[in-house]
Amino acid sequence: ETGVTQTPRHLVMGMTNKKSLKCEQHLGHNAMYWYKQSAKKPLELMFVYSLEERVENNSVPSRFSPECPNSSHLFLHLHTLQPEDSALYLCASSQEIGGYTFGSGTRLTVV
Amino acid sequence: AQSVTQPDIHITVSEGASLELRCNYSYGATPYLFWYVQSPGQGLQLLLKYFSGDTLVQGIKGFEAEFKRSQSSFNLRKPSVHWSDAAEYFCAVGAREYGNKLVFGAGTILRVKS
Numbered sequence: 001e002t003g004v005t006q007t008p009r010h011l012v013m014g015m016t017n018k019k020s021l022k023c024e025q026h027l028g029h030n031a032m033y034w035y036k037q038s039a040k041k042p043l044e045l046m047f048v049y050s051l052e053e054r055v056e057n058n059s060v061p062s063r064f065s066p067e068c069p070n071s072s073h074l075f076l077h078l079h080t081l082q083p084e085d086s087a088l089y090l091c092a093s094s095q096e097i098g099g100y101t102f103g104s105g106t107r108l109t110v111v
Numbered sequence: 112a113q114s115v116t117q118p119d120i121h122i123t124v125s126e127g128a129s130l131e132l133r134c135n136y137s138y139g140a141t142p143y144l145f146w147y148v149q150s151p152g153q154g155l156q157l158l159l160k161y162f163s164g165d166t167l168v169q170g171i172k173g174f175e176a177e178f179k180r181s182q183s184s185f186n187l188r189k190p191s192v193h194w195s196d197a198a199e200y201f202c203a204v205g206a207r208e209y210g211n212k213l214v215f216g217a218g219t220i221l222r223v224k225s
Contacts, residue, residue, distance in 0.1 A: 004154070031211045042217040043201070050211065090154055094211050097162075099145050100203075102154035 023091030134202030
């Protein structure tokens with residue numbers, strides 16, 4: 001149990017589907033993040049939420065839509081994805097600059 | 112711009128041998144430094160972190176790292192590697208001036224041969 005829980009662990013979706021990734025933390029952290037990890041590429045920061053407000057959006061395509069309804073939950077809504085969006089999507093949380101706690105990730109395959 | 116360099120993409124070490132993974136950073140502020148480990152298909156787990164004080168930091172699983180300001184380095188070491196240490200290792204840097212955001216290196220894949 002890492003303190004950050006991501007569901008589902010695996011997801012296969014067609015390019016016309018709509019799905020959502022969920023992240024939940026019970027660590028009392030005040031910031032949450034979405035990262036994309038593709039094979040042979042560095043971790044890509046997608047979104048940052050601090051105190052439930054989006055503070056960073058790293059030029060992510062609009063087919064990815066984040067939502068942070070409260071300090072414990074973070075969602076990533078997906079629609080009309082492309083095969084190159086297949087990757088491991090990691091959620092993390094942090095309190096101040098104390099370092100991140102990561103979830104186990106969602107392995108997304110777009111077919 | 113802030114950056115983190117892990118010069119070695121892959122490293123292979125014999126079981127029982129010592130290990131050193133390199134990390135260099137370029138940061139315009141006093142850095143906070145981290146090492147994470149990732150097993151296949153899993154998230155990243157924090158091994159150790161440096162904020163201030165003693166420049167030699169002890170972490171979990173027998174790892175340690177040394178902060179050398181003059182070399183802008185934060186290398187990870189382990190005196191005797193176990194087969195279960197095979198994984199990918201990420202160095203990360205942050206600073207209070209940049210809020211909570213961490214910048215990650217590209218990672219080093221460690222292979223352990225018996």
